[in-house]
Amino acid sequence: MNRCFHIKDEIRILGIDDSALTGERILIVGAFFRGGMWLDGVMSSYLTRDGMDATDSIMSMIRSSKHFPQVRIIMLDGVSYGGFNPVDIVRLHEGTGIPVVVLMRKYPDLEMIRKALCHLPQGDERMAIFKRAGEIVEVKTADPLNPVYIQCSGIGFREAARIVRLSSTRSNIPEPLRVAHLIATGIVLGESRGKA
Amino acid sequence: MNRCFHIKDEIRILGIDDSALTGERILIVGAFFRGGMWLDGVMSSYLTRDGMDATDSIMSMIRSSKHFPQVRIIMLDGVSYGGFNPVDIVRLHEGTGIPVVVLMRKYPDLEMIRKALCHLPQGDERMAIFKRAGEIVEVKTADPLNPVYIQCSGIGFREAARIVRLSSTRSNIPEPLRVAHLIATGIVLGESRGKA
Numbered sequence: 001m002n003r004c005f006h007i008k009d010e011i012r013i014l015g016i017d018d019s020a021l022t023g024e025r026i027l028i029v030g031a032f033f034r035g036g037m038w039l040d041g042v043m044s045s046y047l048t049r050d051g052m053d054a055t056d057s058i059m060s061m062i063r064s065s066k067h068f069p070q071v072r073i074i075m076l077d078g079v080s081y082g083g084f085n086p087v088d089i090v091r092l093h094e095g096t097g098i099p100v101v102v103l104m105r106k107y108p109d110l111e112m113i114r115k116a117l118c119h120l121p122q123g124d125e126r127m128a129i130f131k132r133a134g135e136i137v138e139v140k141t142a143d144p145l146n147p148v149y150i151q152c153s154g155i156g157f158r159e160a161a162r163i164v165r166l167s168s169t170r171s172n173i174p175e176p177l178r179v180a181h182l183i184a185t186g187i188v189l190g191e192s193r194g195k196a
Numbered sequence: 197m198n199r200c201f202h203i204k205d206e207i208r209i210l211g212i213d214d215s216a217l218t219g220e221r222i223l224i225v226g227a228f229f230r231g232g233m234w235l236d237g238v239m240s241s242y243l244t245r246d247g248m249d250a251t252d253s254i255m256s257m258i259r260s261s262k263h264f265p266q267v268r269i270i271m272l273d274g275v276s277y278g279g280f281n282p283v284d285i286v287r288l289h290e291g292t293g294i295p296v297v298v299l300m301r302k303y304p305d306l307e308m309i310r311k312a313l314c315h316l317p318q319g320d321e322r323m324a325i326f327k328r329a330g331e332i333v334e335v336k337t338a339d340p341l342n343p344v345y346i347q348c349s350g351i352g353f354r355e356a357a358r359i360v361r362l363s364s365t366r367s368n369i370p371e372p373l374r375v376a377h378l379i380a381t382g383i384v385l386g387e388s389r390g391k392a
Contacts, residue, residue, distance in 0.1 A: 029383070038366055039235070039375055042382025065387055170234055179235055186238025187225070187383050191261055 007162055010034040014067070014098075015075045015176025016058060017196055018082050019188035024049050026082035027188055028058065031180040032067045036169030039179060041067050047082045050120060054085040055129075059095045073155070073163055074100045077177050077196050078108070079133045084120055086129040089153040099155035102133055103164065103177060105195075107149050139164050141172035148172060203358055206230040210263070210294075211271045211372025212254060213392055214278050215384035220245050222278035223384055224254065227376040228263045232365030235375060237263050243278045246316060250281040251325075255291045269351070269359055270296045273373050273392050274304070275329045280316055282325040285349040295350035298329055299360065299373060301391070303345050335360050337368035344368060 012034060019027040025046045032041035045061040047054050058081075062068055079087045079102050089100040113130060117123040133151040139161045140147050152160045167174035173196050181196035208230060215223040221242045228237035241257040243250050254277075258264055275283045275298050285296040309326060313319040329347040335357045336343050348356045363370035369392050377392035 027383075039378060042378045042388040044383050044386055061386075182235060182238045183379050183383075187223075187240050187379075190240055190257075192238040 007159065007166070008035070009166060010037070011163060011166075012040070012067070012070045012072050013075055013163070013167055013174065013176045014062065014071045014073070015077075015174060015178075015180040015196075016081075017077045017177060017180035017184050018047075019184035021049055021083055022188055026085075027184055028061070028081060029180045029184040029187070030061060030065070031176045031183060032065075032071065033167070033176040033179070036167035036175040041065075042183065043067070047085055049085070050083040051085045052122060052125070054081045055088045055091055058087060059092055062096055062098070068096075071096075071098050073160075074098050075167075075174055075177050076100065076102045077181065078102060078104055079130060079151070080113075084117060084126060086126050088129045089133050089151065093154035099160075100153045101155065101160045101164065102151040103174065104136075104149040104151075105146075105173075107136060107138075137161075141165065141168055143172045146172045203355065203362070204231070205362060206233070207359060207362075208236075208263070208266045208268050209271055209359070209363055209370065209372045210258065210267045210269070211273075211370060211374075211376045211392075212277075213273045213373060213376035213380050214243075215380035217245055217279055218384055222281075223380055224257070224277060225376045225380040225383070226257060226261070227372045227379060228261075228267065229363070229372040229375070232363035232371040237261075238379065239263070243281055245281070246279040247281045248318060248322075250277045251284045251287055251291075254283060255288055258292055258294070264292075267292075267294050269356075270294050271363075271370055271373050272296065272298045273377065274298060274300055275326060275347070276309075280313060280322060282322050284325045285329050285347065289350035295356075296348065297351065297356045297360065298347040299370065300332075300345040300347075301342075301369075303332060303334075333357075337361065337364055339368045342368045 015031045030043040047057040117126045137157045177196040182192040186192035211227045226239040243253040313322045333353045373392040378388040382388035
């Protein structure tokens, strides 16, 4: 079921990214933003490298936050956190009541993902979660040579694309994801690097 | 010696804050900003609670950063990090070549600080570092009821006040310090809280 809503420039967005794979416990960071402009809060939690706890870990981080009632949209950087720990975006939406948008810089190669997953326990279950994220749609950004790709749960592609564009104030990546990435790498590696 | 420079709206500022005192090793976070608008990088390090390593720890975090050549000003949230670990702002300026501005929400009570320090080893040395931060000057912010107070090394009060005001885009605290505080508390406590 898709929620229909009026989109304000200052729509509250929670962007979530993980850190580099430096151990078994992987730091995840949530950057709580007003649209594409202001960081209003930071939250963090941990999940297991190549584990199966990403959905529960992210869900409980959000639900226990003081910002939970204000978050209008959750943005993820792909559906795979801490290696191959998959996020079930349908369950994340249903368990929080908040629409979820997954953002990717490239169209994912599902065949390559399938091959990687078959070396891990519960490979079929992981693949099913990947597939549950559903259709992948291209979104044009301000940079015509660099579109991004999204998957959605609880929101239509058209509305999701509008939110992606309005929050991409600094690059072709929504600011909440860009900043969550800077924080996660800056804390775990001592200095931020790479791109969300 | 004060450096004279042209102040651009996008002057690169490094704001540094510490986290809550949850153990002996205290996380410090540097938020590297363009003026009061964009977070361009995050760095982090650790110092000892109530130790004497704050100056060296901050100095080496900055000098080892890829952003080091770009940082035009360092902003500190008071001169005491990780409890009563004092930052020598004269030495920090001399060791980095970058001017330092210390920001405080309240005029500090030096007599209370002196009393607290006498319970710690090297109390006199700590007090000397506090005093070396020099004159304290009030800066009017956009909120007339909430001025802030600054100390400076390597920059005049007038220029420092201009940079404080131009970077205080979201509150009466410069954005690099506000965001460094959100990150440090968000990582260590699981959720950001309080004010820089």
